[in-house]
Amino acid sequence: MYRAFLVDKDIIKKDIHFSEGCTSCHKGNPKAWDRKIAHKGLISRPSKDLLTCESCHGDVVKKFRNSMHFTTAGLREGVKGRFSEQELKVFDSKVFEASCRSCHASCGDCHVSAPVIGGVKSGLIKGHRFVKRDEGKTCALCHGGRVYPEFTGEYGGTADIHYQKGMVCVDCHKKGELHGDGVAYKSMKEIKDRPKCINCHKIGEKDSEKAMEAHMIHKDRLSCYACHSSSPYRNCYNCHLGKGAESKPNFFLGINPRDKKTFTTLRLVPTVRNTFKSAGINMENFDKLPNYWDTAPHNIRKRTDRTRSCDVCHKERRDYLTSDKLIKDGSKANLNLIIKEKK
């Protein structure tokens, strides 16, 4: 849509970012009237090179350079355990830079223009204004596959109560988390200041007697999501390099593969045995990591089927991951996530 490239004329004189003209960031030929000549040498995403912003926003950019939004290190960390040493070298040289790293966010992707998703460019967020936040686009375009539609209820389940109360992503995920703190984390699980439910919801503070009892019994054994995730969330299946994945809604309760003891909501990640076959990687250690990982579905409600009745879990074992629900030819490590029945 052509409006993706339409700049709001009114902001050009008001915003200091425009004081040195378009070409100070975008290059190209500002005197040419011919479209091709004018666009020769054009840089469409100037902030891809962080130096563009660093000269004025040095403090933020220095931290952001190591942030996971920029490094996408989490994607590598999540899969590297499946590779042999030699395969990891192939992955780093053939796959990571070309595929995973191509998805990293630069300053402009959140503050100026929405990135291209699935081949579709929705373009400038607000006529090239440098926005501080714009929920609908800033977060949702990249996180619109799973988190955002679950949060708003557009995925078909129940909308998250925080969304319905008017909260937006940055109410929990603060600027410091999004820009990073300067430490080059390998996984988002390493970040200490990530949002936690108990930051706002102290156990016992506003609980009814029944809720207090439930929280005291389950507090170190279940994640909050295990009870308060309200409906099925998106799970991804069958990803192949360059071809993408399929998805469908599902809900799995199982053992958290990270601490191997608490029960939580699990989400199927799309890596299958031959995901990287086209790059010559067979994943020698595929069975060392499971296909299901602990997840924080953004569809939280105070009351769910599991908070209404103990029987839903303790008798019916509803939504528990079982061997017949596991994906075919999946990792052998998946079996460790099944909650065994007490006899």
Added chain:
Amino acid sequence: MYAIWLSYSAKFFILLIGIMVIFPGDALSQQIETCVGCHTSDKTLKMLYKPVKIESAEAEG
């Protein structure tokens, strides 16, 4: 001689007025960038825009 000079001055003055009508003062007071001319004009961009081709291999983000 003076009449000829006056005639040239009048023509120059008319020409100057013409230029100022076509190119507003604020546009002349700064370096004209053709980028701004096209990218702030809804009509021009609509005329120039060609929809991109989406490859079938492009997957969901």
